[in-house]
Amino acid sequence: MIAIKIENLTKIYRRRHLGKLYKTVGVKNLNLEIQEGEIFGLLGLNGSGKTTTIKLILGLLFPTEGKISIFGKLLPDRIVLNLVGYLPEIPYFHKFLTAKEVLRFYCNLSGVDKSIQEKTIDEVLNIVNLFNDSNKRISEYSKGMMQRLAIAQSLLHNPPILIFDELVSGLDPLGIREMRNFVLNLKEKGKTVFFSSHLISEVEKVCDRVGILHKGSLLKIVEQKDWQNKNLEEIFIETINTVQ
Amino acid sequence: MKKILSIAVYTLRQNIRNRIYYILVFFATVLIFVYFLLSVLGGEESLRIILDFGLTTIEFFALLLVIFSGVSLILEEIESKTVYLVLVRPIPKWYYIIGRYFGLVLSTYIGMIIMYLIHCAVLFCKGWSFDINYLYSVISSFMKIAIIGSLAVFFSLFSTSSASSLVFTFFLWLLGHFTSEIKFLIKKAGAPLLKILLEIFYFIIPNLQYFNWRDFLGSGLAPSWLLIAFLYGASYCLIFLILSIILFNKKEF
Amino acid sequence: MKWSTYFLLIFSFCINLGTYLYLEKNFVYPFKIVDISKPENKLPVEKYILLDLTGIVFGVRRISSDIAWIQVLQYYGSPEDENEEYNHEHKEGHCHHGINFGGGKYYDLLKLCQRTIRLDPYFYYAYLYGSASLAWNLNRDDEGIKLLDEGIKNCPKYWQFYLYKMAIIYKKLDKYKEMVHLLEKVIKEQNCPLMVKAILANIYKRLGEYQKSLELWTEIYNLGMSEYYFFAKEQIAEIKNLLSNYR
Numbered sequence: 207m208i209a210i211k212i213e214n215l216t217k218i219y220r221r222r223h224l225g226k227l228y229k230t231v232g233v234k235n236l237n238l239e240i241q242e243g244e245i246f247g248l249l250g251l252n253g254s255g256k257t258t259t260i261k262l263i264l265g266l267l268f269p270t271e272g273k274i275s276i277f278g279k280l281l282p283d284r285i286v287l288n289l290v291g292y293l294p295e296i297p298y299f300h301k302f303l304t305a306k307e308v309l310r311f312y313c314n315l316s317g318v319d320k321s322i323q324e325k326t327i328d329e330v331l332n333i334v335n336l337f338n339d340s341n342k343r344i345s346e347y348s349k350g351m352m353q354r355l356a357i358a359q360s361l362l363h364n365p366p367i368l369i370f371d372e373l374v375s376g377l378d379p380l381g382i383r384e385m386r387n388f389v390l391n392l393k394e395k396g397k398t399v400f401f402s403s404h405l406i407s408e409v410e411k412v413c414d415r416v417g418i419l420h421k422g423s424l425l426k427i428v429e430q431k432d433w434q435n436k437n438l439e440e441i442f443i444e445t446i447n448t449v450q
Numbered sequence: 451m452k453k454i455l456s457i458a459v460y461t462l463r464q465n466i467r468n469r470i471y472y473i474l475v476f477f478a479t480v481l482i483f484v485y486f487l488l489s490v491l492g493g494e495e496s497l498r499i500i501l502d503f504g505l506t507t508i509e510f511f512a513l514l515l516v517i518f519s520g521v522s523l524i525l526e527e528i529e530s531k532t533v534y535l536v537l538v539r540p541i542p543k544w545y546y547i548i549g550r551y552f553g554l555v556l557s558t559y560i561g562m563i564i565m566y567l568i569h570c571a572v573l574f575c576k577g578w579s580f581d582i583n584y585l586y587s588v589i590s591s592f593m594k595i596a597i598i599g600s601l602a603v604f605f606s607l608f609s610t611s612s613a614s615s616l617v618f619t620f621f622l623w624l625l626g627h628f629t630s631e632i633k634f635l636i637k638k639a640g641a642p643l644l645k646i647l648l649e650i651f652y653f654i655i656p657n658l659q660y661f662n663w664r665d666f667l668g669s670g671l672a673p674s675w676l677l678i679a680f681l682y683g684a685s686y687c688l689i690f691l692i693l694s695i696i697l698f699n700k701k702e703f
Numbered sequence: 704m705k706w707s708t709y710f711l712l713i714f715s716f717c718i719n720l721g722t723y724l725y726l727e728k729n730f731v732y733p734f735k736i737v738d739i740s741k742p743e744n745k746l747p748v749e750k751y752i753l754l755d756l757t758g759i760v761f762g763v764r765r766i767s768s769d770i771a772w773i774q775v776l777q778y779y780g781s782p783e784d785e786n787e788e789y790n791h792e793h794k795e796g797h798c799h800h801g802i803n804f805g806g807g808k809y810y811d812l813l814k815l816c817q818r819t820i821r822l823d824p825y826f827y828y829a830y831l832y833g834s835a836s837l838a839w840n841l842n843r844d845d846e847g848i849k850l851l852d853e854g855i856k857n858c859p860k861y862w863q864f865y866l867y868k869m870a871i872i873y874k875k876l877d878k879y880k881e882m883v884h885l886l887e888k889v890i891k892e893q894n895c896p897l898m899v900k901a902i903l904a905n906i907y908k909r910l911g912e913y914q915k916s917l918e919l920w921t922e923i924y925n926l927g928m929s930e931y932y933f934f935a936k937e938q939i940a941e942i943k944n945l946l947s948n949y950r
């Protein structure tokens with residue numbers, strides 16, 4: 207089954223300044239299908255449209271043209287977001303709350319049953335190794351701990367699709383390895399993972415398929431077998447250079 | 451409803467744990483005790499001094515609380531991107547606005563109730579006996595805060611700048627108390643177009659004089675119209691909350 | 704936007720309009736709005752005009768009136784000139800203002816009282832205290848009556864204004880018996896300024912009704928600490944002395 211289907215998706219940012227209209231292309235005519243159970247990486251330089259694509263799927267941005275469906279349901283559909291877990295590039299939480307309070311809050315919003323909430327929260331905290339720090343205020347958390355808390359909140363409602371923006375941004379080498387294992391673990395559980403990154407080395411270690419995005423356009427989709435023969439970095443640079 | 455309540459409780463926690471909240475409530479409480487000492491300047495009317503100064507101080511501090519929290523309530527979450535993790539949940543966007551608003555108003559009410567209880571304790575020490583007009587003043591102030599809260603939320607989404615939202619909201623607070631004088635000016639206005647414009651302006655600004663019961667304490671005014679005034683206030687809040695929801699729905703993040 | 708949102712917006716607007724129209728008809732703003740550009744409506748104390756208007760604009764008339772009242776008491780409670788001896792009859796020694804002298808001139812007392820009651824026309828105590836001070840302490844009966852007339856105009860149902868006015872008129876006409884009779888009625892009211900009791904006690908003493916004067920001073924003394932406490936103690940001792948000499 208197709209987990210996420212993107213058809214002719216275009217997003218043009220319009221900004222008015224001193225009477226003049228400025229247009230910036232976020233994504234242009236994007237067509238993409240992500241299969242259920244696969245790990246799909248969206249690779250691109252800074253400003254290529256990776257975050258824009260993710261925000262369009264999540265409804266944080268409105269498309270100028272095109273359609274997005276999640277498991278066949280056309281967006282915008284607020285209810286279907288229950289099937290998606292999101293990890294932002296830089297997670298932000300309210301500094302005055304504790305980790306448990308934050309997770310309890312997101313459980314309520316995601317409609318997790320009250321009877322299993324505490325159990326679910328403890329489970330996800332154990333998965334991300336934050337159980338012992340769960341009653342500390344977030345203001346006392348390090349960046350790595352915030353990242354782990356962000357992963358925890360994305361798992362609360364056991365979504366079949368997980369969308370991560372800049373998967374390993376700001377993580378140390380140990381953190382990167384933990385993240386990699388975590389993603390592979392998700393695949394074993396049958397989850398669909400869609401993430402964006404500009405770190406080719408990480409992408410090629412976990413993904414089944416990779417899409418190369420450049421200046422808002424999807425240039426190429428590369429399968430795992432392709433970069434086993436040829437280095438993904440070389441494929442990426444070649445693709446970019448061909449366009450330029 | 452449960453999800454709106456969840457957002458409201460989250461907002462309440464956030465506000466109550468904010469240092470500014472404690473500072474304002476503490477400062478107002480200290481002022482109430484100061485009035486107790488200064489009331490001797492009022493001679494035999496010392497009780498009146500404590501009553502009036504206390505009611506006005508509590509309302510003023512609540513105004514500061516609601517305006518400063520209200521204008522940054524949603525803006526801050528948008529700027530810090532904390533709002534993303536709420537908006538990617540399966541909830542309608544209006545839940546967020548309503549929940550945040552209720553949390554804001556509730557946290558302000560809690561601060562006000564603490565201050566009113568201390569005020570009453572000080573008044574009882576001075577030999578005051580409970581008067582129903584005090585309750586009317588308290589409830590009227592609550593309504594004022596609810597209206598100003600809805601305006602603060604609206605302006606924060608309309609202008610996208612905390613400073614201008616603050617100014618607009620405070621300005622409407624002032625104009626809201628000036629409505630009787632504006633009505634007088636309408637009568638005095640010569641040109642029919644000016645009269646119509648002033649009438650429209652008079653209708654749009656919230657008439658906070660309906661909720662200024664603390665100023666009418668000695669006037670012997672009968673509260674027969676209070677219930678309708680509350681309906682007016684509630685509908686006013688609802689209009690601005692709906693407009694806020696419309697603005698928020700159009701927002702991209 | 705969903706149709707339900709439009710519907711709710713229009714519905715709220717209709718409720719708002721309906722309640723607005725009802726309130727326009729039924730809500731009577733308790734304070735009179737006057738055209739302050741006209742000379743007869745000008746606020747009485749020029750230096751406080753800005754402050755007073757600010758109080759009105761901010762919707763804090765009562766508290767502005769309280770501040771104005773504190774200023775009245777501070778004005779009336781302070782010596783006019785610290786080096787000047789008061790030119791009135793009183794015993795040697797300590798001078799307590801506002802009792803049997805209120806000494807000095809205090810030319811601005813009426814204006815300051817008017818300022819207070821124009822900010823809050825329902826500040827009954829200010830009218831009563833102000834008019835009693837003007838009439839009995841400063842012997843400016845007409846100013847006292849002027850203040851009460853304003854009270855009668857603002858609060859025609861507050862009967863005590865008529866009582867005080869009558870008492871001052873009797874004083875003007877030297878009809879002390881009738882004046883005392885009215886003051887006796889006045890002091891029985893809960894909100895009667897303590898000063899009025901002290902005035903009556905003093906009048907009794909002047910008229911030779913020492914027993915009645917003693918009873919009133921004892922009542923004032925028994926109220927506990929007030930601005931008249933120590934003076935009441937002195938008067939009690941003095942009147943007891945007078946009574947024993949008389950016997």
